[in-house]
Amino acid sequence: MKQKRRAKRESPKAYFKRLVGQPPAGFYRRPILHIQCGGLVEVEGCKGVLLYDENQIRLDMGGWQVSLYGDDLTLCGIGGRMLTLKGRVFRAEFSNEE
Numbered sequence: 001m002k003q004k005r006r007a008k009r010e011s012p013k014a015y016f017k018r019l020v021g022q023p024p025a026g027f028y029r030r031p032i033l034h035i036q037c038g039g040l041v042e043v044e045g046c047k048g049v050l051l052y053d054e055n056q057i058r059l060d061m062g063g064w065q066v067s068l069y070g071d072d073l074t075l076c077g078i079g080g081r082m083l084t085l086k087g088r089v090f091r092a093e094f095s096n097e098e
Contacts, residue, residue, distance in 0.1 A: 041085040
């Protein structure tokens with residue numbers, strides 16, 4: 001009967017280093033989209049606003065586009081790396097830029 005190969009066990013030092021190590025380069029520069037049920041949307045790291053009206057907003061997220069659809073969408077602030085939007089969001093669509 002064939003014996004199973006034992007998986008090589010990671011040393012405690014290597015495991016701890018991997019556990020508390022730094023994330024990959026560029027991890028903290030990736031765009032983040034927060035949609036709260038109370039009608040607030042926060043976007044960090046947005047590259048720009050491509051389309052905006054009271055029913056739709058399209059955002060450039062660097063390689064991706066995000067379209068949010070809803071009622072009474074109001075762009076409240078763009079400051080630094082944060083964009084804030086208020087209103088009732090009904091639908092979100094994600095697409096690759098081409």
